[in-house]
Amino acid sequence: MKSVITVELPQQSYDIVVAPEGVAHLGNWMEPLKLGKKVLLVSNPIVFNHYGAKLNASLAATGFEVSHCILPAGERYKTLNSIQKLYDAALNSRLERSSTIVALGGGVIGDMAGFAAATWLRGIHFVQVPTSLLAMVDAAIGGKTGVNHPKGKNLIGAFHQPRLVLIDPQVLTTLPTREFRAGMAEVIKYGVIWDAELFAQLEAAERLDQPRYISEDLLQTILTRSCQSKAHVVSKDEKEAGLRAILNYGHTIGHAVESLTGYRVVNHGEAVAIGMEAAGRIAVELNLWTPEACDRQRALIEKTGLPTRLPAGLKIDEVVATLQTDKKVQAGKVRFVLPTEIGTVKVTDEVPSAVVHQVLQAIGSP
Amino acid sequence: MKSVITVELPQQSYDIVVAPEGVAHLGNWMEPLKLGKKVLLVSNPIVFNHYGAKLNASLAATGFEVSHCILPAGERYKTLNSIQKLYDAALNSRLERSSTIVALGGGVIGDMAGFAAATWLRGIHFVQVPTSLLAMVDAAIGGKTGVNHPKGKNLIGAFHQPRLVLIDPQVLTTLPTREFRAGMAEVIKYGVIWDAELFAQLEAAERLDQPRYISEDLLQTILTRSCQSKAHVVSKDEKEAGLRAILNYGHTIGHAVESLTGYRVVNHGEAVAIGMEAAGRIAVELNLWTPEACDRQRALIEKTGLPTRLPAGLKIDEVVATLQTDKKVQAGKVRFVLPTEIGTVKVTDEVPSAVVHQVLQAIGSP
CATH class of the missing domain: 1.20.1090.10 (Dehydroquinate synthase-like - alpha domain)
Known part of the structure; x- marks a missing residue:
């Protein structure tokens, strides 16, 4: 059983896919989108530990070259400083305009990975794999990306729509x-x-x-x-x-x-x-x-x-x-x-x- | 003698105005755009010294509340660090979604002010007053904004179209x-x-x-x-x-x-x-x-x-x-x-x- 919801937007529409075992098939869902070969996977240590290997295997099997950037978990790391780490990773992985940043995590990871995707080379592709219920039904959809300023939440950010949102209900079993x-x-x-x-x-x-x-x-x-x-x-x-x-x-x-x-x-x-x-x-x-x-x-x-x-x-x-x-x-x-x-x-x-x-x-x- | 060139874009068109003595009338050109009252003027010390007072007077006379952020001149300051200073200024001036960042300067000032406008509160209004010939005929038009990464030029950035570009040919007299x-x-x-x-x-x-x-x-x-x-x-x-x-x-x-x-x-x-x-x-x-x-x-x-x-x-x-x-x-x-x-x-x-x-x-x- 799976559902596909198309978000219709003037510039570029995209699909939200709700599919059990979806994480193990991310590569297959990304293949038809004609993205470049390079993928930067952004996650936090806990989530990456649960699902990183599966996601890697799926992306590698479908011909993507994957590099990683693992950021500490928690809202207090949702800062411009973390974004600088993402920029460094994007540079070291030699991301190109056709490359994709994949966010594997909750709202904090999605917001940061999305902001980096919005602003690296003036915008590269972005794919969301939300792993918290809150991110699945809210944060991952709508194109809001960004980080906190020391004096206020979400003051820094950009609208940047994902090319795909992949929701795997089974990951909720590991959610607190x-x-x-x-x-x-x-x-x-x-x-x-x-x-x-x-x-x-x-x-x-x-x-x-x-x-x-x-x-x-x-x-x-x-x-x-x-x-x-x-x-x-x-x-x-x-x-x-x-x-x-x-x-x-x-x-x-x-x-x-x-x-x-x-x-x-x-x-x-x-x-x-x-x-x-x-x-x-x-x-x-x-x-x-x-x-x-x-x-x-x-x-x-x-x-x-x-x-x-x-x-x-x-x-x-x-x-x-x-x-x-x-x-x-x-x-x-x-x-x-x-x-x-x-x-x-x-x-x-x-x-x-x-x-x-x-x-x-x-x-x-x- | 003045010329108005309209840049037609799907989301929001804008005018490029070429007008001698334009700097002294910026407020009049901005008035019809229905922007909010608050303006953050971004410039470098040299340019601000030449034209800051004129611009201030014009904006104040048309009812805008102006605050300033003066950044050092030169490509080597086109960094995320300068953007953080702009964010702090935006916060201190309590800019709102309807507020405007005005760039008064060459390409470096325009690129940075534009990137801050693109990413503060996920995008606020932006007006360019280019003061170098290069910025007038190139950098100020087209919506490219951004800063350099320590390892490469313009790697960080966003597309963000201005609401107005005001070109005053007379400012070229002070250009080296x-x-x-x-x-x-x-x-x-x-x-x-x-x-x-x-x-x-x-x-x-x-x-x-x-x-x-x-x-x-x-x-x-x-x-x-x-x-x-x-x-x-x-x-x-x-x-x-x-x-x-x-x-x-x-x-x-x-x-x-x-x-x-x-x-x-x-x-x-x-x-x-x-x-x-x-x-x-x-x-x-x-x-x-x-x-x-x-x-x-x-x-x-x-x-x-x-x-x-x-x-x-x-x-x-x-x-x-x-x-x-x-x-x-x-x-x-x-x-x-x-x-x-x-x-x-x-x-x-x-x-x-x-x-x-x-x-x-x-x-x-x-």
Whole structure:
């Protein structure tokens, strides 16, 4: 069983392939793309240890010449300094304009490898092999690449579309549970903002908190439908001018929670889960959404093992103040994405701050 | 008298404005583009000293908030390290997605400011105010931005189109003579590859070796027609897939000469002049061009004060060997752009190396 989703873009379209055992066949998927022979494989030590040999073998068997650059794991290495290491590797491997950088890893590896591909020789080919659920359903699709500035996340970057995204569901078996759950937050997000059918299938599952409890069929559905949602939105709005805003559902308050806790207490997916609970409650307060739908969303979030309440000790006033510094604030108005039914959202900057306060109070830790 | 050349591109077209006293009116030219209020002006100390105050005054008078980042002058500062300084300035000035980076300077400043604009917040607006003739007729148009890697020129970069290129011919009065002449090499190039009328007008001029001997009208013509040629080629081939190759006329051997002399003995324009003389002679040897046309080209090059012979001490074998390492070499074949008449060239990789040797011998220093 495999799915192929085509991301239609004006300049160059590309496929997202969801295929069990995909990692062992990357070379076959890359062959028809008429890329040059040279490949620079970028990964981190843990992921490379799991899948590097398989990927190498597949690329070598299909005639690619592979060199490697292994970067340390973790967001704190997502810096211009790591990019310089990638440039040095690109130079030493004598990459040409027809060469390809392959990212094997989660969002951090994908963002960095993509930025190097965007800026080496003014842009070379790029292939994503995401190994975390979050990267599979979100970061690997959409062409956002980049690194952090010491004073802010993702301030340095470029849009650079991959030539192929290869998703192998089986690599999720080696993913830590907490990271798997973080990815499920984005999956639920697609259900709420775009895909009521996906939402229903998630509701029908008995357990969602670990990949081993999820059937192969459902996992394939989760990956395929999530990628379809993101691909659809990205195709319509490549450079983030309009529709893409709906992907920020749960992220307005989510970002504030992540940032206020120094990116250490909750991870991105957990923050988005809390953010969706908050946005859902705000929508109910504004009579945009029914309390029943909001309850169904909460039940689904809880079934994945994700939080729906603010972390202990977080001050409501600080959350509200942080919202004002979000880069999407325009003319001082905070923009929210709010559900109107399961599968549909609207974007609004007309949320009274009293309502935000009240909702944050309600989901604050007792 | 002013000229406006529109560069037509699929995503976003932009204007090249050639206007005497343009620097004093930059704000007026930027106003209709609906850019954000914040501007980061990037320059080097020498150029900023000449024109910074004028530019500031014009931007302030039209409501822009201007901050500055002054980088040291010279190719050796065209590094990722300088880009980090630009990122810090962008952060300190709190640039937003709607903000603009303005480059006031020659090719080095333009390339760096453009790369920072391409990669800050995944791309912000960019305006070029080129102050060298070379930057006016070449570097500022076409969207190439970037910096050098310690082991190679322009290896790091991105395509990022400006929103406006403003050329003020009067700033050429403060340009050192040798730099002015370097720019004239590219002007002659446009005459040979594309614009027989420009070539004829250059031939008709009494002197071309210093801007003060060139009439205001002719200078306006030189700038306008050169920009038109480049804009036309770039519009047809934004990402360097085909036609853009003709812009490399004189650059094949030119690059080898520059590189072998460590970028210190001859500057880029001088190297291109020598390269055009070599390419012209090769074309004559291959019966593609008449000896008379080649003589006319040589006379024009000499009228600008540019060289047509290899620098003393350069070994012919080394030049030939260096040609093989050019990044445009494909399957070991060196690609040449050769004239077939004044105003028309063809691209070929079918030049016998014996002919290259013979021509280099002929233009070698005695």
